[in-house]
Structure formats: C-alpha cells, structure tokens
Amino acid sequence: MKFVMDERGKKYILSGENDFQSDLGIIKKEDIKESDVGDKLITHLNKEFKIISPNVNDFIEIMNRQCSILIQKDIGTIFAHTGVGSGSRIVDAGTGAGAILLHFGNVVGDTGMVYSYEIREDFAKIAKENIELFGLTNIQIKNKDIKDGIDEENIDLVFLDLIKPYEIIEETYNSLKLGGWIAIYSVYLDGIQISYKILKKTGFKDISIIETLNREYEVKNQGIRPKTRMVGHSGYLLFARKL
Ligand SMILES: C[S@@+](CC[C@H](N)C(=O)[O-])C[C@H]1O[C@@H](n2cnc3c(N)ncnc32)[C@H](O)[C@@H]1O
Numbered sequence: 001m002k003f004v005m006d007e008r009g010k011k012y013i014l015s016g017e018n019d020f021q022s023d024l025g026i027i028k029k030e031d032i033k034e035s036d037v038g039d040k041l042i043t044h045l046n047k048e049f050k051i052i053s054p055n056v057n058d059f060i061e062i063m064n065r066q067c068s069i070l071i072q073k074d075i076g077t078i079f080a081h082t083g084v085g086s087g088s089r090i091v092d093a094g095t096g097a098g099a100i101l102l103h104f105g106n107v108v109g110d111t112g113m114v115y116s117y118e119i120r121e122d123f124a125k126i127a128k129e130n131i132e133l134f135g136l137t138n139i140q141i142k143n144k145d146i147k148d149g150i151d152e153e154n155i156d157l158v159f160l161d162l163i164k165p166y167e168i169i170e171e172t173y174n175s176l177k178l179g180g181w182i183a184i185y186s187v188y189l190d191g192i193q194i195s196y197k198i199l200k201k202t203g204f205k206d207i208s209i210i211e212t213l214n215r216e217y218e219v220k221n222q223g224i225r226p227k228t229r230m231v232g233h234s235g236y237l238l239f240a241r242k243l
Contacts (some may be wrong), residue, residue, distance in 0.1 A: 002016060003059075004051050006022070024049075057072070059102065059130075060102060069099035073212045073231075075100055084104075084181075086108065087109065088107075089156050091117070091150055092161075094161060095116040095117065095141055098130045101131070102134060106136070113139075115139075127141050147171075150171050150172065164191065165184045166198045173203065173204065210238075
C-alpha cells in the first residue's frame with residue numbers, strides 16, 4: 001500500500017495491483033510497486049504525486065467511513081481535558097468507523113490499550129479494517145452492546161459517543177480507576193442534561209460542559225480576517241471525574 005498526495009493536496013491510497021488513474025493522469029502499477037516513501041510518481045500528463053507516510057489525520061481523511069465521525073476540534077479538547085497519553089487504558093463506544101479510536105490508539109502507545117465497543121457488525125468490521133490498514137496493534141474492537149457491560153477495570157478514560165450515553169454511567173463509574181475520566185460527546189443538549197444529573201447522582205466530581213468553537217482565518221491581499229463561514233455546531237462535550 002502506498003499513500004500519495006497530489007499537487008492539490010488531495011490524498012489517495014494506491015495498492016499497486018493496477019495502474020492508478022485520476023484526472024491528473026495515469027501512473028503505471030510497476031512504478032507504484034517500485035516506489036518508496038519520499039519518492040515522486042509522475043503521471044503520463046507529467047503531474048507529480050508524492051509518497052508520504054500518513055499521519056493519523058491523513059489516514060482518517062481517506063479511510064472507509066460510512067458514518068459520522070468526530071472532528072479535530074472535539075478530539076483535541078478530549079485529549080487536553082482528560083490528559084490521557086502514553087500508557088493510558090481507554091474504553092470507547094460506539095466505534096463507528098473508528099476516527100477517535102485511531103487517535104486514542106495513536107497516543108496511548110505500546111504500553112497503553114484501547115477497548116472499543118460497537119453494536120453493529122458491519123461497523124465493527126469497517127473499523128477493524130481501518131485499524132489494521134493504519135497499522136495499530138494496541139486496539140481491541142468488540143462487536144458488543146456496551147449496555148451489556150464494560151469488561152475492563154482500572155480504566156483512565158471512558159469515552160461515549162452514543163445517542164443515550166446516560167444509560168451506562170453507573171457501569172462506567174465501576175470500570176474507571178480513581179482519578180479516571182468519563183467524556184461524553186452529544187450532538188444534542190438533551191442528552192447532556194440527562195447525563196449531567198445522573199453523573200451527579202452516581203458520585204462523579206469535577207463535572208463540566210464544554211463546546212469548542214474553531215474560527216479559521218484567511219489571508220487576503222487587504223489583510224487577515226476570520227473566514228465568513230465556520231462550523232456552527234458539531235457536538236457538546238461533558239466531562240466528569242471519579243474522585
Ligand atoms: C456516531 S458513531 C461513532 C463515531 C466514532 N466515535 C468516531 O469518532 O468515528 C456511533 C456508533 O455507536 C454505535 N452504537 C450505538 N449504540 C451502541 C451501543 N449500545 N453499544 C455499542 N455501540 C453502539 C453505532 O452503531 C454507531 O456506529
């Protein structure tokens with residue numbers, strides 16, 4: 001597998017089993033097979049494709065998805081707020097295509113572990129293929145309804161991206177280590193509101209609700225200014241700690 005980027009920054013995965021065709025021309029399969037990271041592949045229209053080693057964001061951009069995924073501003077806030085990193089043990093649900101899961105696996109390293117629960121067999125399969133293709137071995141995907149129980153204990157972070165996250169808050173409390181975090185992502189405030197009440201009742205502390213807004217700037221001849229359009233809403237984040 002070769003990961004390539006064209007002159008416009010568009011990314012592709014090339015298997016090398018067939019010639020690669022795009023609007024920028026054709027690259028012969030023999031050239032793809034013989035190439036390596038750092039090389040340039042030239043199409044018959046003399047257009048350049050560069051072979052790079054993809055980082056997690058490059059990979060998520062072009063991986064097989066088929067469902068909505070968390071976006072960078074929210075993923076970044078989850079890492080910054082909970083402080084998970086090398087060696088952390090994380091439970092994630094639901095897996096979906098595995099976007100935040102790839103980020104979790106990417107940061108916990110060889111000494112950490114991520115367990116991800118997905119109720120749907122088709123999504124569990126897609127996520128497994130994505131994880132394998134990216135090359136992470138510190139992730140276990142479980143084709144299981146998380147409401148049937150969390151098997152793991154002594155966990156640093158339980159992350160929930162579910163329609164009714166509040167259904168498993170007590171279960172989450174038991175699987176966390178002292179000092180561990182729960183992080184809930186919800187598109188709607190209703191889910192956050194119900195979860196907040198149950199978190200308090202369960203004994204969670206240090207509870208906060210956060211919405212992250214990302215305003216991108218554009219550089220014009222006249223000056224630098226915020227772009228007219230921005231992502232108005234993705235989701236709310238609710239954090240709490242077992243203390
Ligand atoms: C929005 S997607 C998750 C996206 C993912 N967090 C990401 O960053 O790419 C929600 C997933 O949760 C799964 N799901 C819903 N209820 C579940 C449950 N009770 N247990 C496990 N997975 C569940 C759905 O099948 C769906 O794939």
